[in-house]
Amino acid sequence: MIAGKRILYVTHRFPFPPAGGAKVRAFHSIRHLAAKNEVTVAAPLRDAEEAAAVSGLEAEGVEVLAAPVSRTRAALQSLAHAATGRPASMGYFRAPRLVRRVARWIAERSPDLVVVHCSSVAPWVVRARVPKVLDFVDMDSGKWRDYASFTAVPKSLVYRWEAWTLARAEARLARAFDLSLVTTEFERESLRAIAGEVPAMVVRNGVDLDYFRPLGEACDPHLVCFVGRMDYLPNARAMIRFCREVMPRVRSALPQARLRIVGAAPGPDVRALAALPGIEVTGTVDDVRPHVGRAALTVAPLTIARGTQNKVLESMAMGVPVVASALAARGVDMVPGEHLLVADAPADLAGAVLSLLSDGGKRAALARAALERVAAIYPWSESQRAFEEALSRVLDGRAALHEERALG
Numbered sequence: 001m002i003a004g005k006r007i008l009y010v011t012h013r014f015p016f017p018p019a020g021g022a023k024v025r026a027f028h029s030i031r032h033l034a035a036k037n038e039v040t041v042a043a044p045l046r047d048a049e050e051a052a053a054v055s056g057l058e059a060e061g062v063e064v065l066a067a068p069v070s071r072t073r074a075a076l077q078s079l080a081h082a083a084t085g086r087p088a089s090m091g092y093f094r095a096p097r098l099v100r101r102v103a104r105w106i107a108e109r110s111p112d113l114v115v116v117h118c119s120s121v122a123p124w125v126v127r128a129r130v131p132k133v134l135d136f137v138d139m140d141s142g143k144w145r146d147y148a149s150f151t152a153v154p155k156s157l158v159y160r161w162e163a164w165t166l167a168r169a170e171a172r173l174a175r176a177f178d179l180s181l182v183t184t185e186f187e188r189e190s191l192r193a194i195a196g197e198v199p200a201m202v203v204r205n206g207v208d209l210d211y212f213r214p215l216g217e218a219c220d221p222h223l224v225c226f227v228g229r230m231d232y233l234p235n236a237r238a239m240i241r242f243c244r245e246v247m248p249r250v251r252s253a254l255p256q257a258r259l260r261i262v263g264a265a266p267g268p269d270v271r272a273l274a275a276l277p278g279i280e281v282t283g284t285v286d287d288v289r290p291h292v293g294r295a296a297l298t299v300a301p302l303t304i305a306r307g308t309q310n311k312v313l314e315s316m317a318m319g320v321p322v323v324a325s326a327l328a329a330r331g332v333d334m335v336p337g338e339h340l341l342v343a344d345a346p347a348d349l350a351g352a353v354l355s356l357l358s359d360g361g362k363r364a365a366l367a368r369a370a371l372e373r374v375a376a377i378y379p380w381s382e383s384q385r386a387f388e389e390a391l392s393r394v395l396d397g398r399a400a401l402h403e404e405r406a407l408g
Contacts, residue, residue, distance in 0.1 A: 001106065004389055005148045006109060010124055011117035014043045014050040014066065016057040020229065023311065025137060025183075025205055032384040034061045035117075042102050042124075044069040044095045048084075051170065052272075065105060067098040078298075082158075087166040089140060093120040106130070113395060122173045132393050134177040135203070136306035139190040141167035147233060148303045171195040178394045181387070183307040184331050201390045204333075205318045206380035213294035214319035214371070221360065222256040224353060225295035225352040227288050227311045230281075231265035234304035238325075242301050242349070243273045243326040249276050249350035254357055259299075262291045278387045289318065296363060297321045297356045301349055307331050308396035312340070313378055318371035320364050323352045333377060339370040 011026045018027035040063040045051045074092045081091030104177050106114075106128050114132045116122045122134050141163045148159035164252050173194040174180045182188050182205045188200050224244070228235035239261050250257045257278060257333040261270065274281040287290065292298060298315040305327035312332050315322050322340040329342045336342040341352040356363045 001036060002033070002268065002391055005037045005112040005395070006107065007033055007039050008042065008102070008109075008111045008114045008125070009062075009117065010040055010114065012044070012121045013104060013118075014045055014053060014057075015041065015117075016053045016060075018178070021363050022137065025135075026059065028206065028208075028380045028384065029115070029117070029135075030057075030062060031060050032281075032380075032387065040062070040105065040111075042066070042098060042105075042357050044093065044098060046071065046204050065098065065101050067095055067101065069095045069098070076292060081143065082161070082165075087120075087164060087169050088162055089120050089166060089170065090123060090362060091303075093118075099124045113391060115391070116177075119170050119173055122177070123169075126173060126176050132177045133179045133391060134183065135171060135181040136170070136174075136187065136191065137181075137183055139170065139182070139187050139194075140195065141170055142187075142190050143304070143306050144286070146306070148313040150237065150304060167194045174200070177350040178397070179390060181390055186272055186330055187307055200209045200241070201393075203380065203386045203390060204383050206311060206383035207313045207374055207378045209317055209375060212289065212314045215289070217294060219294055219296050219320070220294055220311065221296050222254070222258055222357060223251075224257065224259045224357070225294045225298045226259065226261050226263075226291060226300070227298065227314075228263045229265060229271045230261065230263040230283075231267060234307045235263065236270050237304065238300075238302045239273065240269060240347075241303070242299065243276055243279050245346035246301070246349045246353070247276070247278060250353050253350075253354055257353075257357060260291060262288055290313075290322055293318050297353065298325040299353065300347075301344075302328045302339055305331065313374055316340070316367070316374045317378075319371050321356055321366040321370065323349065323356065324347075328407050334370065334373060338366075338375050362387055 008272045009030050013234040014021055015023045018024045042065040045066050058064055061244050066233035077091040078088040082088040100123055111130055114125050114130055115187045116134045118137055144159045144163035145277045145367040183205050185202055190310045191200055230236055247259055262282045264366055266281050271281055273279050288316050292315055298313050298320055300309050302325050308331040324340055324342055325344050326342055334340050343349045343352040
């Protein structure tokens with residue numbers, strides 16, 4: 001176990017409270033490291049809510065370096081970066097005041113290790129002469145390339161430009177860091193496609209099995225649920241398509257069937273879905289678990305998906321079966337037909353949903369197998385074991401290199 005090290009952890013979003021995929025992974029990594037090491041977290045503060053959460057993260061035993069970054073300035077920096085051939089997303093997360101504080105901290109404190117969560121903030125520390133690990137999580141350049149495939153000109157041109165400039169930057173960063181981490185084997189292959197044979201390891205996401213667990217209550221046998229931030233293009237696109245092309249087929253065969261869309265910040269197009277028969281849009285909720293736990297099943301019919309869909313694992317951990325698209329299912333180590341149902345075409349999705357709504361025994365069998373699988377391979381303890389192994393490899397490798405140079 002890594003112990004007694006001084007570690008700087010840099011992340012693009014303030015990782016407390018741990019709500020949402022990016023924050024959850026960062027938080028669990030930070031908490032694990034802080035148990036035996038001196039950890040300092042550097043992250044921007046986007047709003048008053050994040051500023052108020054600083055004390056919550058400090059309560060985990062870490063030092064926090066943070067500075068406010070206005071959304072207006074972030075947007076202007078994005079435009080400036082794009083106009084000069086640099087990735088707009090790196091401009092968005094640029095925080096000059098915080099970068100200066102980080103540079104001073106590194107110079108004064110001489111950390112044993114720097115861990116970066118997300119490539120957008122990796123330029124902050126790329127020149128630091130210390131062991132460095134970059135957790136890409138997912139390859140963001142691939143996400144923008146996917147966006148371009150599903151949008152029309154001129155947006156598609158903007159997305160393609162971002163994908164191209166970001167892929168170049170990701171390749172440079174992967175070569176500059178000692179080790180890169182990703183969440184799935186597919187993401188590792190995506191990294192190697194742009195950067196070549198760079199050192200890279202897969203560290204899966206995990207699930208908090210104490211938090212996400214079966215409610216022990218009877219489900220509503222007609223309720224289908226989707227969970228996800230609704231200002232995120234893949235989620236919004238998936239639900240618009242599902243409501244217009246899949247739910248009418250489901251309700252034609254089973255009029256009692258209902259869909260509940262649970263997630264913050266639904267835009268006008270998503271809110272309008274609530275006018276359709278059998279569709280509910282909740283907006284922000286305090287706790288997604290009652291909605292998931294009482295549903296007969298959840299769906300993840302994404303046509304744009306990178307990495308691991310936490311919503312799939314969390315549903316499985318609660319004993320609720322899942323119907324997912326092939327892309328969403330690609331990010332989890334599950335067997336279609338045994339742990340979840342996989343379908344893509346609207347008619348096939350409707351058929352999969354109806355097969356579970358109409359057969360309680362099938363729902364129970366699928367849910368039981370998935371829960372056992374999640375409990376076996378997706379607890380955070382397993383993820384953090386792999387994470388620590390990755391960091392140890394870098395520290396041991398650097399130590400061996402320094403010893404070799406000293407002997408020489």
